[in-house]
Amino acid sequence: MPTIAILAQGAMGAGIARRLVERGATVLTSLAGRSAASARRAAEAGMRDATPAELAAADIFLSIVPPAEAPATASLLAPALAAAPRRAVYADCNAISPETAREVAASVAPSGAVFVDAGIIGGPPRPDGYTPVLYVSGEAAGRLLALNAYGLDVRVTPGGIGAASALKMSYAGITKGLVALSSAMMLAAARGGAAEGLRAELERSQPQLLAWFQRMVPPMYDKAYRWVGEMEEIAEFTGPQAAGIYEAIAEFYRGMAADRAGPQQQVAALEAFLGRK
Structure with a gap:
């Protein structure tokens, strides 16, 4: 053993x-x-x-x-x-x-x-x-x-050496990248008064995508602080063409981590959009 x-x-x-x-x-x-x-x-x-x-x-x-x-x-x-x-x-x-x-x-x-x-x-x-x-x-x-x-x-x-890390970076860049993008758009829709309309349209035309958001976004709140460094590593991995995207996503997760530890206003808005509150 x-x-x-x-x-x-x-x-x-x-x-x-x-x-x-x-x-x-x-x-x-x-x-x-x-x-x-x-x-x-x-x-x-x-x-x-x-x-x-x-x-x-x-x-x-x-x-x-x-x-x-x-x-x-x-x-x-x-x-x-x-x-x-x-x-x-x-x-x-x-x-x-x-x-x-x-x-x-x-x-x-x-x-x-x-x-x-x-x-x-x-x-x-x-x-x-x-x-x-x-x-x-x-x-x-x-x-x-x-x-x-x-x-x-x-x-x-x-x-x-590097192949397994490249696989991890690629997969996380897709999944955690989508979590950030979807969350950012839900929050933007809520600020713009379009949350109800966006949710209705997702239910109509993208029900599988909405179900994925409902499953993947809530666990992010407590993990956002850990994902900052991961997004920075992905920014290095992607190179100049996409580095800026993942540097911005790292900043988004840094902001979500601060919100989770503090006012939780963004968390509440996402929970409301996803029908969990």
Whole structure:
């Protein structure tokens, strides 16, 4: 049974940890400097708080942190990986651009650890059996297929380091981009007094699209702050032709995060448009 280190203890990291623990794997983490909420999620998931030396002895490292923290996390762990008794597999599972993934791989390389580029598509594993897909790429990608025996859905995507990240960026750019665009237009319609008319027209001509909005927009409120960095990574990934689009979407999510933490006026307007309030 493999020993897996998961960094850190957010909804996705804890969800994946819980699934692995349920299937018999040992999952380590570090709670040094973490919040009480993180410690609670780790405990509920069955993650074990470990010392740096214990972490270094893990077979597989899954980095599941906010995109902006991915490079620093790899650099911080590199000395421990170098001192480990075996060559661990370090999988960066964050929503980062292919270029950032290659930078992370370069920082891990001197440690002797094997690097795998990875991207998670979907939400955290649920008790009903739902599991997101973990796409992996690079020469050592097949090393993570062993986790399928512990309840994950790992799939190798063709290409070297950066291919899995490119897939994640492309998919998130479509789905989270549409969430931002639809939300922005709902809010604009509400400000312009056209909310009722727009909703009626969507019900008439785009019922499937409206149903998608009703399913995908509400979960965004609590995630917007995390999506800012992801949109900035996507802006880098798309290059000059579309970078401005995703930089603007990052600003939209930054504004939604501030509204969620404060007046919640935009949240209320979207809830009203979607018929949830």
